[in-house]
Amino acid sequence: MLTWAGLSVTRRRLLYNAVASLALIAGLVLVFLPFVWLLSTAIKNQVDAFALPPKLVFEPTLSNFGRLLDGQFAQYALNSVIVTSLATSLALILGVPAGYGLAIGRFRGRQWLAGWLLVTYMAPAVVYIVPMFVIFVRLGLINTYLGLVLGYQTGLLPFTVWLMRAYFADLPTELEEAARIDGCTRARAFLEVVLPVSLPGVTTVALLVAIAAWSEFFGAFILGGSDTFTAPIGVYGFLSDYSSDYGALAASTLFVVVPVLLATIVAQRGLLKGLTAAAVKG
Amino acid sequence: MWPAVGTLALLTLVPITIGVALSFTSYNLSRPDRVAFIGTQNYQDLFSDPSLLQVLASTVLFVAGLVTAETLGGLGLAILLARQVRGIGVFRTLYLLPVMTAGIAVAITWRYLLNGNFGWINYFLGLVGLPQPQWLASSLTALPSLVIADMWVGAPFMAMLILAGLLSVPEEPMEAAQVDGASALQRFWFITLPAIRPVLAIAILLRTIDAFKKFELIQVMTAGGPGIGTTFLNYYVYKEAFIFGRLGYAGCLAVVLFALMAVVMIVLLRVGGFMQPHGSRS
Numbered sequence A: 001m002l003t004w005a006g007l008s009v010t011r012r013r014l015l016y017n018a019v020a021s022l023a024l025i026a027g028l029v030l031v032f033l034p035f036v037w038l039l040s041t042a043i044k045n046q047v048d049a050f051a052l053p054p055k056l057v058f059e060p061t062l063s064n065f066g067r068l069l070d071g072q073f074a075q076y077a078l079n080s081v082i083v084t085s086l087a088t089s090l091a092l093i094l095g096v097p098a099g100y101g102l103a104i105g106r107f108r109g110r111q112w113l114a115g116w117l118l119v120t121y122m123a124p125a126v127v128y129i130v131p132m133f134v135i136f137v138r139l140g141l142i143n144t145y146l147g148l149v150l151g152y153q154t155g156l157l158p159f160t161v162w163l164m165r166a167y168f169a170d171l172p173t174e175l176e177e178a179a180r181i182d183g184c185t186r187a188r189a190f191l192e193v194v195l196p197v198s199l200p201g202v203t204t205v206a207l208l209v210a211i212a213a214w215s216e217f218f219g220a221f222i223l224g225g226s227d228t229f230t231a232p233i234g235v236y237g238f239l240s241d242y243s244s245d246y247g248a249l250a251a252s253t254l255f256v257v258v259p260v261l262l263a264t265i266v267a268q269r270g271l272l273k274g275l276t277a278a279a280v281k282g
Numbered sequence B: 001m002w003p004a005v006g007t008l009a010l011l012t013l014v015p016i017t018i019g020v021a022l023s024f025t026s027y028n029l030s031r032p033d034r035v036a037f038i039g040t041q042n043y044q045d046l047f048s049d050p051s052l053l054q055v056l057a058s059t060v061l062f063v064a065g066l067v068t069a070e071t072l073g074g075l076g077l078a079i080l081l082a083r084q085v086r087g088i089g090v091f092r093t094l095y096l097l098p099v100m101t102a103g104i105a106v107a108i109t110w111r112y113l114l115n116g117n118f119g120w121i122n123y124f125l126g127l128v129g130l131p132q133p134q135w136l137a138s139s140l141t142a143l144p145s146l147v148i149a150d151m152w153v154g155a156p157f158m159a160m161l162i163l164a165g166l167l168s169v170p171e172e173p174m175e176a177a178q179v180d181g182a183s184a185l186q187r188f189w190f191i192t193l194p195a196i197r198p199v200l201a202i203a204i205l206l207r208t209i210d211a212f213k214k215f216e217l218i219q220v221m222t223a224g225g226p227g228i229g230t231t232f233l234n235y236y237v238y239k240e241a242f243i244f245g246r247l248g249y250a251g252c253l254a255v256v257l258f259a260l261m262a263v264v265m266i267v268l269l270r271v272g273g274f275m276q277p278h279g280s281r282s
Helices: A002-042 A046-050 A063-070 A073-104 A110-122 A125-139 A145-168 A174-181 A186-197 A199-215 A218-223 A231-237 A246-281 B002-022 B041-048 B052-081 B088-100 B103-113 B120-127 B142-167 B172-179 B184-213 B216-221 B233-243 B247-271
Strands: none
Touching: A002 A246, A002 B052, A002 B088, A002 B103, A002 B142, A046 A246, A063 A073, A063 A246, A073 A110, A073 A145, A073 A186, A073 A199, A073 A231, A073 A246, A073 B002, A110 A145, A110 B002, A110 B247, A125 A145, A125 A218, A125 B002, A125 B233, A125 B247, A145 A199, A145 A218, A145 A246, A145 B002, A174 A186, A186 A199, A199 A246, A218 A231, A231 A246, A231 B103, A231 B216, A246 B088, A246 B103, A246 B142, B002 B247, B041 B247, B052 B088, B052 B142, B052 B184, B052 B233, B052 B247, B088 B142, B103 B120, B103 B142, B103 B216, B142 B184, B142 B216, B172 B184, B184 B233, B184 B247, B233 B247
């Protein structure tokens, strides 16, 4: 009797696991459908790209990527690299110490500051970008790298501080205390003791922030111009209601997506931890 | 940390202040040299704006529908991913990929997958004899289309956060309940759900904020149409500011958007139990 009941539970578990795994595989079809469309369209010629049923056997071509190199997109891609590096660096230089201060500092107004950070993160980009556009027109910052880098900070900086705060909250405070007993100033203790130990966390956050900057659309769309538009805007430029160049559209989209996906696969453990830690600790 | 606080203040307080100031002026992009202070005229105009009511209604419908769909999808996915079986790590990594995909890529890809005439989705629907709606061109399906496209990102995103919560649920009460004969549903409702409530609340909060901010998804997939069917408040602010050039009125709408989001956030935070008195939480 008892063994039979035990067997039944095991069987039930086996059945549940089989059904659950099937459901996950079915879901993966949906996850991969967009990627399959992107990848195949990027290496199809214009006729094959439109064909229905979707052509599974076709002569692959790299001409779509070739067209990217010739046109403006090459410049936009370079702009993306420049703006992402600068914006990420600035967000980290300012945000990492700020996250540390918020995590371990015991000063008045700490709660207010954390609240303000949440508000700035919550506020949609239009709330900043409309007034920023007006200011930047006056200052001549429209269509400049500086303008984009500053505009990006409205989103990146609160994001950085929030992630770093969650990370530093787990760090034992004894580290800094020991360094200060040894006669370090607070800044030196942070730079020479805390920061080296926290390098894995900082790297993860840097990656998350860089991905956010790389994928940013609205800020570049409004504050950029033909000299400073980034790759996502270049992708958008291939879109037209009448004569879309599908190959170039898909190829340029791949350019935006693939580096991030590769980084995700390589660093997924850390990324997941960074993202969830910040959310779970609020 | 003070440089970061200063920069953040400069980059957020200044634009917000100017934005609010803007909302009391007649600033128009077509004649930026003739800006007049017009008091609360923009705010009075809100009440005679023929589109605003529909915009607000569709915004609320979109945000509520999207977050509900993503929460249910994310919860289901997280439960499937939380099983301790061999190979589950591969699934967790693969489901992370949509989360990291740039918004512009999501928008472009789904725009073509959901194309009424040559999109793959309609082709597959036709194969199994289901109706093939004009997804993005019909007022009935345009909003659900946006929900589908964003769910592709949002459901896995929520699943990752909820998964972190699920994996930290203690085993003992679960086993005790099982011994006592509680059904799977009862165990979920009385043990799992209370345990993951804080993570669930944060995940819902983050996705709600994100839903209000949607820009490139709408710009690429529907441009707010058909008619103004998918012109949600955030996109409406953009259109007023940069299509019609009415920066003053757009500033006023941005204030409305900010207020609406603040109200929704406060309600969510209270329901989620994050603002209990005496600072107690969890």
